[in-house]
Amino acid sequence: MDRQPVLEGDRLLLRPLRPDDWSALYAVASDPLIWQVHPQHDRWQEPVFRAFFDQALAGGGAIAVIDKSTGAIVGSSRWEGFDPADGGSVEIGWTFLARSHWSGAYNPELKRLMLDHALHFVARARFRVGEDNVRSRRAMEKIGGRLTNGSSVVETASGLVRHVVYEIDRESFARGPLNA
Numbered sequence: 610m611d612r613q614p615v616l617e618g619d620r621l622l623l624r625p626l627r628p629d630d631w632s633a634l635y636a637v638a639s640d641p642l643i644w645q646v647h648p649q650h651d652r653w654q655e656p657v658f659r660a661f662f663d664q665a666l667a668g669g670g671a672i673a674v675i676d677k678s679t680g681a682i683v684g685s686s687r688w689e690g691f692d693p694a695d696g697g698s699v700e701i702g703w704t705f706l707a708r709s710h711w712s713g714a715y716n717p718e719l720k721r722l723m724l725d726h727a728l729h730f731v732a733r734a735r736f737r738v739g740e741d742n743v744r745s746r747r748a749m750e751k752i753g754g755r756l757t758n759g760s761s762v763v764e765t766a767s768g769l770v771r772h773v774v775y776e777i778d779r780e781s782f783a784r785g786p787l788n789a
Contacts, residue, residue, distance in 0.1 A: 610688070610691055610697075610699060610727065610730035610731065611726075611730075612669060612670035612687075612688040613625035613669065613670065613671070613672065616672075616722040616723070616725075616726055617722075618718045618719075618721070618722050619677075619714075620676065620677055620678070620715060620718055621674055621676065621677060621683075621715065621718050621719055621722065622674075622677050623672045623674060623675070623686075623719070623722055624672060624673055624675065625671070625672060626666060626672055626685055627666075627673070630673050630682060630685075633681070633682040634662065634673065634684075634685060635655065635659075637682065637683060637684060637706075637707045638653060638658045638705065639653050639655070640653060640707070640708060641653040643705055643708060644705075646741070646744050646745075647705075647742055647745075648739035648742060648772075649661075649765050649767060649770075650767065651767065661703075665685065665687060665703065668687065670688040670689050671686070671687045671703070672685060672686055672723075673685055674719055676710065683706055683707045683709070683710045683715070684704065684706035684707060684719075685705065686701065686703060686704040686705075686719060686723060687701070687702060687704075688727060689702065689703070696733070697731030697732055697733075698731050698732065698734065698735055699727050699731050699734055699735070700735045700736070701720070701723050701724070701727065702738075704716075704719070704720075706719070716748055716752070717751070717786075720752050720787060721752075721787040724777060724782050725782075728778075733776050733779070734777050734778075735757075735759075735774055735775070735776050736749055736754055736774065736775040736776070736777075737761060737772040737773075737774055738772060738773055738775060739770055739772055740771040740772060740773050746773070746775075749775045751786065752777070752786060752787055753777055753781055753782070753785030754775030754776065754777055755775060755776050755777070755781065756774075756775055757773075757774045757775065757776050759773070759774035760772060760774060
């Protein structure tokens with residue numbers, strides 16, 4: 610599966626994240642309100658975000674999210690954890706958008722582009738969401754994510770954080786709200 614394609618929607622352009630995206634992406638990520646309900650609520654701090662950014666580049670599945678109307682980077686996301694078993698799966702996550710791009714059509718378009726791409730290669734996409742991250746859990750439900758029995762505990766600088774797992778497979782994507 611190509612985890613760094615160039616994808617284009619009506620409002621957004623997705624392309625591989627590059628080292629020279631640091632300044633523009635950190636300008637977005639430095640807003641503490643973006644991370645307020647996120648399990649790693651200190652990610653707005655430069656050293657914490659630098660580690661996140663470096664990990665994204667090293668993993669090879671990170672994309673920059675660009676607003677086509679302005680050409681500005683407004684966030685990022687990733688494909689991680691490709692697993693070929695049982696028809697294949699990949700995790701989509703580590704997504705954040707500038708607050709100017711919250712609500713409305715931006716997150717659904719981002720996820721539609723990413724899912725449409727991924728589901729050509731795998732049978733399902735997984736989304737790991739902080740159990741207490743109400744904003745992201747609500748967003749998952751809006752795009753048709755199904756809460757599974759899966760969970761994990763992740764060690765962060767802030768301590769242990771429990772994540773729940775949502776899933777969207779080819780069939781639910783085809784009949785779900787992102788393709789309505």
